[in-house]
């Protein structure tokens with residue numbers, strides 16, 4: 001599903017003519033297969049967010065290839081990436097990234113509006129999604145009227161509503177207490193087991209990594225030898 005080969009990326013800092021390049025991703029290769037939960041773990045500053053930004057096309061690699069669904073993404077324009085993300089990716093972030101002026105229902109509905117789905121169909125899909133994530137009583141609540149765990153459920157609903165091929169999650173439980181964290185991890189695991197949803201998660205939390213089929217470790221931009229850190233299931 002995702003094949004990354006020999007990926008290199010450096011940031012360039014300083015003024016033109018006097019720039020220093022900081023290599024952050026170094027010859028990284030790995031694969032994510034359909035139906036897997038893969039966790040990428042690493043300390044703060046090891047390059048996890050940079051890797052996620054490369055995979056989702058917000059930045060371009062200096063060298064190496066990213067193949068997603070057997071398509072080489074090299075040379076995609078911003079517009080092509082935007083469409084590709086809407087068609088294939090769902091995103092979950094540590095800070096939820098919900099729109100505060102929209103209700104839970106409307107936050108989940110938004111990607112469907114972007115995709116041009118008709119109102120009646122949207123209504124049905126969002127209602128079914130609210131049930132699926134255990135929030136059917138909370139559709140009309142605004143984000144600030146929901147707990148952290150409930151807000152993360154809304155963001156999971158928004159990520160899933162377009163039936164993405166893969167969910168990319170950046171520290172999905174990073175803002176939650178351990179009990180709420182477990183509830184969210186159970187939901188992700190259930191979505192994976194019952195519905196075959198593929199997840200790529202980045203985290204420095206080993207509890208999150210425990211729900212993964214495979215854990216890959218990033219150290220200073222390099223992937224642990226063989227990529228497989230340990231088997232957890």
Ligand SMILES: Nc1ncnc2c1ncn2[C@@H]1O[C@H](COP(=O)(O)OP(=O)(O)OP(=O)(O)O)[C@@H](O)[C@H]1O
Nearest residue numbers: 011013022024042043044045046047048049050051
């Ligand atoms: N825009 C930028 N310009 C220059 N250097 C950057 C930039 N963004 C990140 N870096 C550097 O790249 C390295 C990797 O950062 P990155 O955010 O990918 O790490 P991370 O593993 O996601 O960290 P964290 O767990 O703290 O979010 C760090 O040394 C960071 O300082």
